[in-house]
Amino acid sequence: MTAPTGERDELVIAGDEDVVRVRQVVRGFALRAKLSLVDQTKLVTAASELARNAVNYGGGGQAVVELVGNGRRVGVRARFADDGPGISDVELALTDGWTSGSGLGLGLSGARRLVDEFELETEVGRGTAVTITKWAR
Template sequence: MTMGFAGAADAGGTLVISSDEDVVRVRQLTRTVAVKVKLSLVDQTKLVTAASELARNTLVYGGGGTVEVTVVDNGRRRGVRIVFSDQGPGIADLDLALTDGYTTGGGLGLGLSGSRRLVDEFDIETAVGEGTRITVTKWAR
């Protein structure tokens, strides 16, 4: 289920990430949708933190991109899925980028590994010269 942003913020939406203000909007949309699916306050905070870090990475390292926030349902529970996409340079050494403590500076210092620990599902697709797509999901308990 995907809905446009206009008038459907509670159900999710797609945003362009091209400025620091857009990173703030990603945080706000993520929190709104997380509340709608009844994530606990702790899980809301984890998801918003991961979304903030990944949105900033999309802006800083990917040169900007898009984010799509959707409500998902697997038949047992609901959750929030967020997809970050950019057409940036891609990640040359994915294993290194996913290493705990690895940072190139400027972010929250969580890096990809920290973001991965904050969510229930984490998938990354990247190709040098083609960009990066990261999909994260947090399920209601």
């Protein structure tokens, strides 16, 4: 089990500039969790993909970033939630190269590869939430 360590930040993601802000906030948390430079970069890149997805496909949403601990290790967890159309075929959406828009189709599948834990909840017509966690080694 993992428990939040108390540090937490909530951000509205409505547009382009919010994607940049999400990156900066996630990087701040990654530094506090003492993630290695490569792990910081992976986490921030994954966050950037998911924040952009929330803007482009979900019509905007919300990001929650927090420091978490599991007794042994410290990590960063970020959750990106939108009220968009949802994803009808999750397996397809997680396939490299598949996109419902004009992107490269690497955002979701790529983000999953960059983090330690990846959880996707979605309901057609209700929205999508993706939670990612990266642990300090």
